[in-house]
Amino acid sequence: MAVEGQTKEQKERSAVVKRARQSQWPAIPMDEALKAIETLARKFQPESKCFPVAALQPGRVLAEQIFAPEDVPRTRTSIKDGYAVIASDGAGKREVIGFSTAGGPSNQTLKPGQCIRVSTGGVIPAGADAVVQVEDTELLKDDGENELVIKILKAPSVSQDIREKGSDVKLGSLLLDVGCEMGSAEIGLLNAFGIQHVEIYRKPRVCVLSTGNELVEPYMPQVPLGHIRDSNRSQLLALFRGQNFKAIDAGIALDKVETLEYAISVASQFASVIVTSGGVSMGEKDHLKEVLQDRLNLKIQFGRVWMKPGLPCTVAHGSIADREVVVFALPGNPVSSWVCAHLFVSPLLRFSAGLSRLHATKIRVKAAEEIKLSPRPEYCRAWIDMEKGGDLPVATLTGNQISSRLMSLVGAQVLLILPQKGQISDGSKIKEKIEAGEILDAIVVGPI
Numbered sequence: 001m002a003v004e005g006q007t008k009e010q011k012e013r014s015a016v017v018k019r020a021r022q023s024q025w026p027a028i029p030m031d032e033a034l035k036a037i038e039t040l041a042r043k044f045q046p047e048s049k050c051f052p053v054a055a056l057q058p059g060r061v062l063a064e065q066i067f068a069p070e071d072v073p074r075t076r077t078s079i080k081d082g083y084a085v086i087a088s089d090g091a092g093k094r095e096v097i098g099f100s101t102a103g104g105p106s107n108q109t110l111k112p113g114q115c116i117r118v119s120t121g122g123v124i125p126a127g128a129d130a131v132v133q134v135e136d137t138e139l140l141k142d143d144g145e146n147e148l149v150i151k152i153l154k155a156p157s158v159s160q161d162i163r164e165k166g167s168d169v170k171l172g173s174l175l176l177d178v179g180c181e182m183g184s185a186e187i188g189l190l191n192a193f194g195i196q197h198v199e200i201y202r203k204p205r206v207c208v209l210s211t212g213n214e215l216v217e218p219y220m221p222q223v224p225l226g227h228i229r230d231s232n233r234s235q236l237l238a239l240f241r242g243q244n245f246k247a248i249d250a251g252i253a254l255d256k257v258e259t260l261e262y263a264i265s266v267a268s269q270f271a272s273v274i275v276t277s278g279g280v281s282m283g284e285k286d287h288l289k290e291v292l293q294d295r296l297n298l299k300i301q302f303g304r305v306w307m308k309p310g311l312p313c314t315v316a317h318g319s320i321a322d323r324e325v326v327v328f329a330l331p332g333n334p335v336s337s338w339v340c341a342h343l344f345v346s347p348l349l350r351f352s353a354g355l356s357r358l359h360a361t362k363i364r365v366k367a368a369e370e371i372k373l374s375p376r377p378e379y380c381r382a383w384i385d386m387e388k389g390g391d392l393p394v395a396t397l398t399g400n401q402i403s404s405r406l407m408s409l410v411g412a413q414v415l416l417i418l419p420q421k422g423q424i425s426d427g428s429k430i431k432e433k434i435e436a437g438e439i440l441d442a443i444v445v446g447p448i
């Protein structure tokens with residue numbers, strides 16, 4: 001028991017003997033954890049603002065429906081470089097009375113036997129009802145500079161090679177919907193209609209904090225024995241920034257309840273989503289759960305998930321100084337925090353960013369090799385080969401999958417979803433492994 005007058009070391013030792021020897025937190029199944037995240041996400045509704053289209057970057061999310069303010073094309077235009085004609089004139093001679101180029105429309109009206117030279121995108125002059133491409137004509141007469149008479153080789157049909165008014169987009173039709181992620185095409189489309197301002201969602205902010213007495217800044221030239229460089233923070237910041245969220249560096253906090261409480265409170269002033277790594281397992285310095293629940297009075301939504309990696313992953317929700325927050329206390333192992341960030345943090349941030357799809361894309365792949373199953377459902381990192389395997393891409397594990405091995409994340413394109421080792425559905429035998437060639441679901445986490 002801790003008594004007055006104890007040294008710091010004595011106090012720490014007494015904390016060790018008092019620690020629980022079993023986790024008080026049930027390891028909930030993955031689908032339950034994901035449901036909890038989806039429920040929580042709804043508390044972090046996206047916020048919008050008006051934004052100039054000229055400054056839009058890919059990845060921004062639209063917060064309003066955009067309707068076409070005009071027809072495209074606004075008037076009938078030519079699909080080909082050639083001649084605007086009257087179809088009923090058929091094949092044969094035509095007098096060339098002028099030209100209508102893109103940007104230089106003609107104000108002449110065609111009469112039978114006449115044609116007007118047009119370029120692709122040029123306005124179809126009055127009286128014309130077809131375009132004949134230049135390849136289907138012959139020049140019969142010119143004055144050295146201008147074409148005067150041509151011959152149409154094939155009889156044209158009405159509407160041939162004419163883009164009718166509104167045939168691409170009708171005035172008032174829906175161009176882009178709420179939740180649409182801006183890419184190059186969407187930015188181009190807004191500009192095609194001269195739309196100058198749109199309502200977009202604000203990027204959600206996420207604060208990233210590393211915890212652990214053993215951590216030193218990555219730039220430190222000397223790393224004392226027993227210490228390691230903090231890699232989780234930069235890794236998670238880069239992950240969230242790469243997903244278009246605003247990620248804020250909250251530094252490193254020592255494994256001390258007061259320090260952790262302080263660091264998380266400070267973080268809550270900058271972002272309503274806080275991500276920590278480390279200190280959630282069974283060690284005597286693993287204080288995160290206690291800090292979240294007992295010192296910050298947050299409600300722990302779950303304190304363990306039956307998954308690998310990421311077993312002690314913890315999520316807490318509540319208010320700190322009247323600000324609603326969610327804290328994702330991820331396990332310290334670099335692979336565990338990365339996998340949990342993809343599976344739990346990103347979906348909540350995606351919701352808060354206004355995106356219509358919360359979860360990453362799932363694909364079906366073929367296992368390249370035999371994979372031993374673990375007692376927990378596992379999310380294995382894998383590379384994808386689109387060429388091999390015929391109908392489905394082939395997934396090869398990124399080497400040893402231990403949760404400390406950061407190398408297993410390098411170039412990872414998918415997380416293979418492996419069931420836990422156990423009885424197959426008809427109960428006939430225990431499934432111990434995935435066979436080479438077996439088809440699996442996989443979550444896309446990198447460019448394919």
Ligand SMILES: Nc1nc2c(c(=O)[nH]1)N[C@H]1C(S)=C(S)[C@@H](COP(=O)(O)OP(=O)(O)OC[C@H]3O[C@@H](n4cnc5c(N)ncnc54)[C@H](O)[C@@H]3O)O[C@H]1N2
Nearest residue numbers: 210230231232233278279280281282286311331332333336
């Ligand atoms: N008795 C038990 N021990 C452990 C259990 C358990 O159920 N019972 N769970 C294991 C699992 S699973 C995981 S995952 C880890 C997670 O532990 P913590 O979240 O408490 O993380 P730490 O102990 O603080 O760190 C674990 C590991 O990761 C390194 N680390 C931590 N932070 C960083 C960082 N910012 N950058 C790079 N590396 C970091 C740390 O040095 C440790 O090596 O617990 C198992 N133990």
Ligand code: MOO
Nearest residue numbers: 309310311336403
């Ligand atoms: O399940 Mo822990 O997350 O890596 O080893």
